[in-house]
Amino acid sequence: MALRSNPTLRQRRLGAELRRMREQAGLGGSQLARALGINPAHVTQMESGKTGISVERLRTIAALCMCVNEPLIEALAEIITDRDKGGWWEEYRGRLAQHFLEMAEIEYGAHGLSTYTMAFIPGLLQTTAYASAVFARGFPRLPPHEVDLRTAFRMKRQHVVRSGKTPYSAYIHEAALRMQFSGPKVQAEQLGSLIEDSERPSISIRVVLFNVDTLPVNHENFTYLEGPIPELDTAQMDSGLDSMLYDAPAHTAQFRSLLKRIDSAALSEEESREFIQSIKKDMERNYG
CATH class of the missing domain: 3.30.870 (Endonuclease; Chain A)
Known part of the structure; x- marks a missing residue:
């Protein structure tokens, strides 16, 4: 998947929330990457909004980060669902x-x-x-x-x-x-x-x-x-x-x-x- 050169505000916010979720769990980027089976650079790209993720991957990350804030997860899933809707x-x-x-x-x-x-x-x-x-x-x-x-x-x-x-x-x-x-x-x-x-x-x-x-x-x-x-x-x-x-x-x-x-x-x-x-x-x- 090609990297976004200019992520939108909502895409960057999604990435920032993923990073916050990981940090609150005390996980480093490399630790999360190993748990997901991906390259650490991919985690950095997700957290900067330069690459998208699926709702399924969001839920996997939430589980790995021990996030039990279901309203937050659902709100982030909505951002992912709406990612292709231009204003x-x-x-x-x-x-x-x-x-x-x-x-x-x-x-x-x-x-x-x-x-x-x-x-x-x-x-x-x-x-x-x-x-x-x-x-x-x-x-x-x-x-x-x-x-x-x-x-x-x-x-x-x-x-x-x-x-x-x-x-x-x-x-x-x-x-x-x-x-x-x-x-x-x-x-x-x-x-x-x-x-x-x-x-x-x-x-x-x-x-x-x-x-x-x-x-x-x-x-x-x-x-x-x-x-x-x-x-x-x-x-x-x-x-x-x-x-x-x-x-x-x-x-x-x-x-x-x-x-x-x-x-x-x-x-x-x-x-x-x-x-x-x-x-x-x-x-x-x-x-x-």
Whole structure:
């Protein structure tokens, strides 16, 4: 079987979970290879996502690693079963950086999404004009065709939450509500769109006010993506230059704890709608 030159995010995650399973059993790669009757290099390739495995081999590895977490095994088997199903984002491969595609892929497979943003409205809730303005303000400046491409991609990503397919909780800092990327008119339209989205049954929008001074958040913007089971949860954080993914249990536990603290500090959904409406009215007075 030819090695994959560019494994997908789900393929790499499957490999990472196989490695975690082996390490928790205290087995080295060579030990597992001997038990399976394969070359040690093959184990490395499986754990990097560069070669696939069958569901039968997954169950063999789980047994050899003394893994009795049946929900995890079933969830990994589902990844294997779905490995050949391409998503809409594949049409952008070779046109956008890999991390754009990976974010769309992991959002599509998530069972629940939560975001916290301080600098801008969450991408999954941005209007076309607002998203275009955000991309256009980058440094160095992107050419217009790149701005249009990224904006179109972001709009397609939004289907996962606007369709009601995936429950979505957005925690938005007051700073993001007031930050203008293309003047008060675009911002007011964006705030109006937020109010409309907050009425959707599958979308929760909560505001964190400036006067909340005890929030222990070192990350300005992050997304928490729930897998079919907690062991397959993932956190994503923007670094400004790239997108970083965290799936180690210690990391996901930290992000879950952060979300609980943010949830306790945020306004209620109704209070948030009223607060966003008040800022919208201020913006409208600036261009009305």
